[in-house]
Each structure stands twice: as structure tokens, then as C-alpha cells.
Amino acid sequence: MSTTTPPPAVPQADVDTPTEPKQRSAASVARDALSSRAASGAAIVIAILWTLPTFGLFVSSFRPEGEVKTNGWWNVITDPQFTLDSYQSVISGSNNINLASYFINSIVITIPSVLIPISLAVMASYAFAWIEWKGRDILFVAVFALQIVPIQVTMIPLLRLYVEPPFNLMPLAGNDAPGGGFYTVWLSHTIFALPLAIFLIHNFMREIPGELVESARVDGAGHVQIFSRIMLPLMTPAIAAFGIFQFLWVWNDLLVALVFAGGSPDVSPLTVRLAALAGQRGEDWHLLSAGAFVSLVVPLIVFLSLQRYFVRGLLAGSVKG
Numbered sequence: 001m002s003t004t005t006p007p008p009a010v011p012q013a014d015v016d017t018p019t020e021p022k023q024r025s026a027a028s029v030a031r032d033a034l035s036s037r038a039a040s041g042a043a044i045v046i047a048i049l050w051t052l053p054t055f056g057l058f059v060s061s062f063r064p065e066g067e068v069k070t071n072g073w074w075n076v077i078t079d080p081q082f083t084l085d086s087y088q089s090v091i092s093g094s095n096n097i098n099l100a101s102y103f104i105n106s107i108v109i110t111i112p113s114v115l116i117p118i119s120l121a122v123m124a125s126y127a128f129a130w131i132e133w134k135g136r137d138i139l140f141v142a143v144f145a146l147q148i149v150p151i152q153v154t155m156i157p158l159l160r161l162y163v164e165p166p167f168n169l170m171p172l173a174g175n176d177a178p179g180g181g182f183y184t185v186w187l188s189h190t191i192f193a194l195p196l197a198i199f200l201i202h203n204f205m206r207e208i209p210g211e212l213v214e215s216a217r218v219d220g221a222g223h224v225q226i227f228s229r230i231m232l233p234l235m236t237p238a239i240a241a242f243g244i245f246q247f248l249w250v251w252n253d254l255l256v257a258l259v260f261a262g263g264s265p266d267v268s269p270l271t272v273r274l275a276a277l278a279g280q281r282g283e284d285w286h287l288l289s290a291g292a293f294v295s296l297v298v299p300l301i302v303f304l305s306l307q308r309y310f311v312r313g314l315l316a317g318s319v320k321g
Contacts, residue, residue, distance in 0.1 A: 061086055061289035068286040086290035099273060099291055106251060106269040107298075108182060113189035113250045114243055120190070121197035122239065126227050128198070129205045130213060140202070146195040155259050158188060162260070173260070181267040184260040189250050197242055204238040205231060240309030244302065251299050270295045 033039060056073040062082045063073065076082075090099045127133070128140045162173035162184050172183045208231070216226050254271040261267045274291050277284075 057289045058293060060285060061293050063286065065284075065286045068289075069283075086286045087294070090287055090291045090294060099270060099294055101265075102268060102270045102273040103294065105267060106271075106295075109185050109189075109257070109267075109269050110247060110250045112182075112186045113193075114246045116186060117190045117193040117197050117246065118239055118243055121194055121201050121242075122232070122235065123227070124194075124198050125202040125205050126223075126231055128202050130226070131223065140198075143195050143198050147199065151192055151255070154192075158191070159184075159259060162187075181261060181264060185257060185267065188256050188260045189246075189253070192256070193246055193249075197246070200242055201235065201238055205235060208234060237309050240306050244306050244309075247302055248299050251295075 059073045059076055060068050062084070063076065064081055064083050064085065067075075067079075067081055092098075092100075124143075128136060159173065163171055165171060172187070173181065212230065213226060216230055221229070251269075252271060253269070254275060257269050257272050261269075261272070265273075270291075274288070274295060277288060277291065
């Protein structure tokens with residue numbers, strides 16, 4: 001009987017195995033392409049071209065009327081002449097342009113139109129996310145589906161409802177409307193914003209670990225305490241992110257203000273007045289440019305002051321740890 005000796009084992013490290021190049025994912029290729037020098041240079045060029053008209057308008061708002069009407073804004077490089085007369089005219093009311101009252105109207109319209117839908121949406125989102133009740137899922141789907149309804153379709157029925165409310169209720173629109181006619185604008189912005197607000201805040205709230213809520217319940221906390229002491233602090237980034245969206249939407253709105261404010265100067269915002277000036281005094285470029293930047297300064301301050309919450313609200317999806 002013959003015996004065979006097995007060959008000595010070859011150390012794995014000594015085996016030369018061919019190495020295959022790793023296949024890169026499409027996302028990795030796209031990320032490298034978008035972060036390349038060429039892509040960064042193209043982005044800078046696009047940003048400059050996009051910002052250049054706004055910069056020209058900003059420079060024109062500080063130039064004398066004669067200079068604005070006779071030569072381009074780029075001539076300020078060789079012949080710098082600046083004045084605040086245009087801003088003084090649109091703010092103080094000279095030249096029959098008084099934007100100060102319309103500026104106050106924009107603030108009066110915007111602040112309640114942001115706070116009311118956020119308050120309702122946060123409470124509704126908690127009810128949809130953490131309270132068990134019959135028909136919850138069906139109603140949430142119905143609220144979600146309301147986002148696809150165009151605003152233009154709802155304006156006429158909603159306006160009729162304001163003028164002729166059912167059950168002999170007090171009309172909210174017209175010369176004798178309570179609140180000077182602001183109620184219709186506040187309610188309209190609230191109605192149009194609620195479906196999206198509930199959807200966004202609900203999705204963010206559902207990402208909060210259930211163990212956190214269960215621990216609070218074990219300690220004896222009710223829904224009011226859980227909502228006010230746990231949910232609201234954790235929801236700050238999401239609320240701030242939606243608040244910025246809603247503020248910019250309402251501040252820059254023209255259609256809803258024209259339809260529901262009735263064109264009354266007492267309740268019209270800045271956008272309505274600027275649109276009217278563009279038609280009545282379209283040749284006064286120096287005044288229109290100054291008025292545009294008076295309208296722009298508030299949303300710019302709001303966006304820059306809440307930018308960190310805006311980024312956190314977009315990126316964060318749940319509490320960590």
C-alpha cells in the first residue's frame with residue numbers, strides 16, 4: 001500500500017491573485033464629475049450670470065435719476081455717483097409713491113399667515129403620528145391628496161364662501177368685513193399651506209424614536225406634556241424650515257392678495273403696489289429699483305438669520321442617539 005504525501009500548503013499571502021478594478025457606482029461617478037474643477041468653474045460662471053442683473057438693479061437704485069435714464073449701470077465704474085433720493089422718495093411718499101403703508105400691510109399679512117398654519121400643522125401632525133384614532137390613515141391620505149389641487153381652482157368657490165357664508169354667519173369679505181379684510185388673506189394662505197405643512201412635519205415627527213415617547217408615557221406624561229416638552233423642541237429645525245418657505249411665499253405673493261384683498265389700498269401688500277407702479281410709472285427705473293429692494297430686504301434678513309435652522313431642517317430626519 002502506497003501512501004501519498006499531500007503537497008505543502010501554500011500561504012495565502014504568497015498566492016498572486018489578479019486584482020480586478022472595482023466598478024464605481026453611478027452616484028460616485030456623478031459626485032466626482034460635479035465636484036471637478038470644470039464643474040465648479042461652470043457653477044461659478046452660472047452664479048455670476050444669474051446674479052449680475054440683480055446687482056445692476058441694486059446699483060441703479062443708488063444712482064441719480066438722470067444717470068439711470070441716460071447710461072447703463074456699469075458706467076458707475078468710471079463715473080461713480082450715488083444718492084439715497086430714490087429710497088427717500090419711495091419711503092417718505094414723495095412723487096405719489098408711498099411704500100411705507102404697503103410695507104406695514106405686508107408685515108401684517110405675512111406674520112399671521114406663517115404662524116397660524118404652523119401652529120395648526122404641528123398639532124395635526126402629532127395627532128396623525130402618535131395618537132391612535134379611527135379613520136386616521138384615511139384622513140391623512142385625504143390631506144396629502146389636497147396638495148395636488150391647484151390654487152387657481154379654489155379661488156372662486158372660496159371667495160363666494162367668504163362673501164356668502166352658510167348658516168347666516170358673518171361675511172369675511174366686503175366693505176363691512178371684520179379686521180379690515182385681512183381675515184380673508186390670512187385664512188386663504190392658511191388653507192393653501194396646511195396640506196404641505198402637515199405632510200412635511202408629520203414625516204419629520206414620525207422619525208422620532210418611539211422609545212422616547214413610550215418612556216415619557218411610562219413616567220406618567222400625557223399627550224400635552226409629550227407634545228410641548230419633547231416634540232416641540234425636537235421639531236424646531238423642521239418648523240423653522242417650513243416657516244422660511246411659508247414666509248417667502250406669502251411675502252412675495254401677488255395672486256392671493258389681489259383676489260382676496262379686493263385691491264383695497266388699506267390691505268394691499270407691497271407686491272400689489274409694485275405691480276401697479278410698474279404699469280403706471282414704468283419709466284421711473286430709479287424708483288422701481290429702490291422699491292424692489294425695499295421689498296427684498298425683509299425676506300433676505302429672515303432667510304439669513306434662520307439659515308442654520310433651514311439647513312438642519314432639510315438634512316435632519318430624526319433624532320440621533
